[in-house]
Amino acid sequence: MSRRVVCWRHGQTLWNVEHRFQGHTDIPLDETGVAQARRAASLLAALRPSMIVSSDLRRAADTAAALAEITGLEVILDKDLRERGGGEWEGLTREQIAAGWPREYASWEAPGGELVTDVADRVSAAIRRWAAKLDDDGLLVIASHGAALRLGIARTLGLPEDLWSALGGLSNCSWSVLEEGSKGWRLLEHNAGTLPEPISSDDLPQAAEDRA
Template sequence: MVFWRHGQTLWNVEQRFQGHTDIPLDETGVAQAERAASLLASLRPSLIVSSHLRRAQDTAAALGTLAGLDVLVDKDLRERGGGEWEGLTRAEIAAGWPVQYAEWEAPGGETVTDVADRVAAATRRWVSRLEEGGLLVVASHGAAIRLGLARLLGLPEELWPILGGLGNCSWSVLQEGRKGWRLLEHNAGTLPEPVNSDDRPDSAPAAV
């Protein structure tokens, strides 16, 4: 299974919390999706599933075209809801909600456990539809992928921060074995770069 984060949006560049807001890819994001799709197509996916938000669907569509597959949609793969923070920048959130910012818990937003549970459950449903040896590509979002990944790997919640965030159009590769899921690659597809997403600030790699 490949977890694939969507391409860049204007709100990513502006460091705005996107959450459930339906923001399109920008010009750079479209190019990123096309580049990544050309690489992922070589893996010969057998099933492509996307969040219903257009930034993920349009990213997945680039791969669907090359692979000759329809992109299926699952609302449970959407990003973590940001409640009152959606549309606000990191600086605005830090200034207005310093306590919640430290915990990265948005008023009116989704909890990390709720997101982890729904994303993991959704991916398990789609994996169950694969034939033996098949490959599932899931096009989703930064926080949703990291939290779902942590749940699938069976990590206790206090260790979830050890998984770093994903850059735009980067992906993580998992393989299911006799003892559960194993992480083969994480944040692959690009050289390390700053991660601007809806995930908590300390999940992003330090700038170099």
């Protein structure tokens, strides 16, 4: 048995470009994001996925649709794959957040938002739930969001919370690959699909730090 899961971040949105916290706000892909999704889909289709599951937010669902168009698979929507809820920060830039909530910014805990542990739990549970439906040697593609995927991957791998920051962020339309074997889950690839580039995400500043 060797089930694999491709954890695929959605393409670029205008709010990514403006460094705004998106959270559960339903922002569409911009023109660049649509092109990114088509390019990445052409690469992922070569892996012959068995199933495509996506966050129900349209930036992820439309990214997944680009792969569905090539493979002929349907896209299954699961709201448990949504981005981390940003509470009062949704729609605000990092500069606005830092100015208005300096203490909360330092810990990256949005007033009214989700705790990182809750996000890690729900996304990891979704990954495991859908992976369990695969046949042996099947491949699941999950289209989701930067912070949600990084946290879900960390939880699925069984990393202690104080080591979650060891996983860097995901660039738009890049992906990570998990494999389930006889000894549990392991990380085969991380942030694959592009050359290193700046990351704009709802993830904590250290994980989403620009790499110019």
